[in-house]
Amino acid sequence: MSRNKSQQLVQEMYKNLIENMAMDARLNDEFMPPYAAEILAKISPRSRKTYDGSAIFIPDAIEGARVLDIGCGGGSLSFVLSKLVGPAGYVVGVDLSEKFIQLCQEETAYHMQEWGYSKPNCEFICSDVERLLDLQLEPFDEGGEFYNSDIFSDVEQCEEVKATPLFCCYGLSGAMVWSELKELTGQFGFSDPYLLYAADTFQFGTEKNKQDLRGVNYVCAVYRLVKLVPKTTGPAAIVIYNGKYENNKDFFKWDVDLTFKKDVPIKIDGYFASILAKTKYAKFFAIEKCINHVTLKRNQNPFNYLKKLREGGSAYPTPIFPMDEHHNKLYEDSIKNII
Numbered sequence: 001m002s003r004n005k006s007q008q009l010v011q012e013m014y015k016n017l018i019e020n021m022a023m024d025a026r027l028n029d030e031f032m033p034p035y036a037a038e039i040l041a042k043i044s045p046r047s048r049k050t051y052d053g054s055a056i057f058i059p060d061a062i063e064g065a066r067v068l069d070i071g072c073g074g075g076s077l078s079f080v081l082s083k084l085v086g087p088a089g090y091v092v093g094v095d096l097s098e099k100f101i102q103l104c105q106e107e108t109a110y111h112m113q114e115w116g117y118s119k120p121n122c123e124f125i126c127s128d129v130e131r132l133l134d135l136q137l138e139p140f141d142e143g144g145e146f147y148n149s150d151i152f153s154d155v156e157q158c159e160e161v162k163a164t165p166l167f168c169c170y171g172l173s174g175a176m177v178w179s180e181l182k183e184l185t186g187q188f189g190f191s192d193p194y195l196l197y198a199a200d201t202f203q204f205g206t207e208k209n210k211q212d213l214r215g216v217n218y219v220c221a222v223y224r225l226v227k228l229v230p231k232t233t234g235p236a237a238i239v240i241y242n243g244k245y246e247n248n249k250d251f252f253k254w255d256v257d258l259t260f261k262k263d264v265p266i267k268i269d270g271y272f273a274s275i276l277a278k279t280k281y282a283k284f285f286a287i288e289k290c291i292n293h294v295t296l297k298r299n300q301n302p303f304n305y306l307k308k309l310r311e312g313g314s315a316y317p318t319p320i321f322p323m324d325e326h327h328n329k330l331y332e333d334s335i336k337n338i339i
Contacts, residue, residue, distance in 0.1 A: 006168050006173050006174065007096060007128065009165055009168045009169065009335050010096060010097065010168065010169075011096060011097055011098070011099075012334065012335050012337065013169050013331060013334045013335050014097040014099055014100055015097065015098075015099045015334075032056065032058060033058065033247060033248070035247050036058040036080060036084070039080050039083045039084070040056070040076070040080055042114055043076055043079055043080065043111070044079075044107050044110045044111065044114075046074070046103060046106075046107055047074045047075045047076050047079060047103070047104070047107050047111075048074075048076055049074070050073060050074025050075075050076070050100070050103060051073065051074065051076045056076065056077050056080070057147055057149055057196060057197060057222045058080065058081075058084070059081075059145060059147060060245065060247065060248065060252075060281070061245055061247075061280055061281065061284075062081065062084050062085050062089065063084065063085060063086050063088075063089065064085060064086060064088045064089045065085050065089050065280075066085075066089060066090045066091075066092075066138060067081050067085060067089070067090070067091045067092070068091075068092050068094065068137060069081060069091060069092070069093045069094065070094050070129055070132070071094070071095055071096075071129070072093030072094060072095045072100070072104065072124065073095060073097075073100050074100055074103050074104065074107075075093060075100075075103070075104040075107060075111075075124070078091050078093040078104065078122060078124070079107070079111045079122070081122075082111060082112075082115065082121050082122040083111075083115045085121065086121075087117050087118075087119075087121055088121075089121060090121050090122065091121065091122040091123075092122070092123055092124075092125065092137065093122065093123070093124040093125070094124075094125050094126075094127050094129070094132065095124070095126065095127075096126070096127070096128055096129075097126070098126050101124045101125065101126040104124040105124050108120055108122060108124075140227040141227065142227055142228065142229040142278055143226060143227060143275075143278035143279045143280065144226070144227045145224060145225065145226055145227075145279070146190060146224075146225040146226075146227070147196075147222060147223070147224055147225070148181065148193070148222065148223045148225065149197075149220075149221075149222045150175075150176070150220075150221070151171050151172065151175045151201055151218055151219070151220055152175060152176055152177070152178040152181075152218065152219055152220075152221050152302060153172075153175045153176070153177050153178070153216050153217065153218055154177070154178065154216065154217045154218075154219075154303050155177060155215075155216055155217075156177055157172070157175065157214075157216050158214050158216075160214070161173075161212070161213060161214060161216065164212070165332075165335055166328060166331055166332060167212075167213070169331035169332075169334070169335065170202075170321065170323060170331070172213075172218065175218060178219070178221065178301065178302055178303070179299075179301075181193050181223060181299075182299045185225050189227060189228055189229060189230075190225040190226065190227055190228065191225055191226040191227075191228055191271075191275050191298075192225075192271075192298040192299045193223035193224070193225055193298065193299050193300075194223060194224040194225075194254065194255035194258075194298050194299075194300070195221065195222075195223055195255055195256050195257075195299075195300035195302055195305060196222040196223065196224050196255055196256065197220075197221060197222040197256075198219055198220065198221045198222075198256075198302040198303075198305050198306045198309070199219070199220045199221075199306070199319070199320055200219070200220075200306065200318075200319035200320070201218040201219055201220050201319055201320055201321060202218065202319050202320075202321050202322075202323040203318065203319040203321070203322050203323065203324075204323050204324070205322060205323060205324020205325060205326070205327075206323070206324055206325055206328070209323050209324075209328070217303065219302045219303055219306055220320050221302040224254075224255060226275050226278070226279060228274075228275065228278070233270045233271045233274055234270045234273055234274040234277075234289075235270050235273065235289045235290070235291070236267065236268065236269050236270050236273060236289070236290050236291070236292055236293060236294055237267070237268055237270070237273040237287050237288060237289050237290055238265050238266070238267055238268075238287075238288050238290045239260070239265070239266055239268055239273070239276065239285045239286065239287050239288075240260075240263060240264065240265050240266075240285065240286045241260035241261065241262050241263070241264070241284060241285055242262070242263075242284055242285065242286065243262035243263070243284075244283070244284055245281075245284050249262065250262050252281070252284060255297075255298075255300070256300060256305055257296070257297040257300065258296060258297070260285075267290065267292055267294045268294065268296060269293075269294050269295050269296050271296075271298075272296050272298075273287065273289075
């Protein structure tokens with residue numbers, strides 16, 4: 001299926017589903033900190049109802065920051081971010097669907113009043129992600145972060161799956177093989193990916209759907225990337241978290257394998273030390289060079305991590321998206337006029 005055809009399907013699907021307010025993906029907030037969950041609970045009913053993303057992940061320490069939310073949908077995450085960046089920060093939401101952008105624009109006043117802001121600190125633009133450069137947005141600063149929250153596959157999908165309109169509606173046509181992300185990040189001057197979150201994607205209600213996917217597995221995952229200019233590696237270091245980040249005084253979680261406890265020294269490799277020193281988080285750490293060799297995990301396999309969670313009994317029991325006859329019909333009806 002061509003990219004243009006996929007875009008048409010997605011636009012038509014969301015147009016019809018928004019008009020019927022028929023989305024019901026699970027809100028995967030199991031790892032959301034309490035302060036963010038409280039904000040999410042105040043999101044307008046219309047914005048919350050249109051949630052159809054693979055993950056809501058909240059970046060740390062973003063007060064005063066400028067944030068770009070690509071694929072903002074109905075604005076659930078964008079409006080949470082607009083609260084967290086504060087009146088001095090700014091959020092730009094971008095989505096391919098004109099209906100989504102219209103809804104976000106209509107709901108902006110509600111959230112600005114809810115947050116107590118005298119003027120909007122967010123805006124929403126309808127655009128294809130490949131045309132972002134045309135919007136003349138501010139470039140990433142060194143140490144800036146990019147969070148990739150998406151559906152990933154374990155192997156390359158066959159052309160039959162990519163060309164199936166129904167699977168396009170479920171967000172599978174453009175699913176990237178998880179291991180390919182590292183290759184792309186290096187090309188664009190970002191660090192290796194650090195896995196932050198993984199969850200089962202689909203709850204199958206029909207065996208046919210599962211068979212039609214031809215053995216390909218999918219996962220919802222979030223990766224953290226850091227802009228590096230230039231990309232360098234310094235000496236290893238011993239770091240101590242000082243607990244001065246207000247929302248996480250006892251610990252600071254970097255990824256699924258690395259959590260810093262307050263006042264506890266941890267050895268990190270030179271690659272990560274060079275990254276940490278350039279981020280906004282550096283002020284929360286005492287960093288001292290050391291000669292000891294250590295290698296931290298990065299570019300983690302989300303399927304292996306999810307398997308480990310399941311074996312330990314800590315994986316969230318309900319997948320994000322239901323894939324059953326009801327939702328198949330819902331999606332097929334929403335695109336019947338263009339297939």
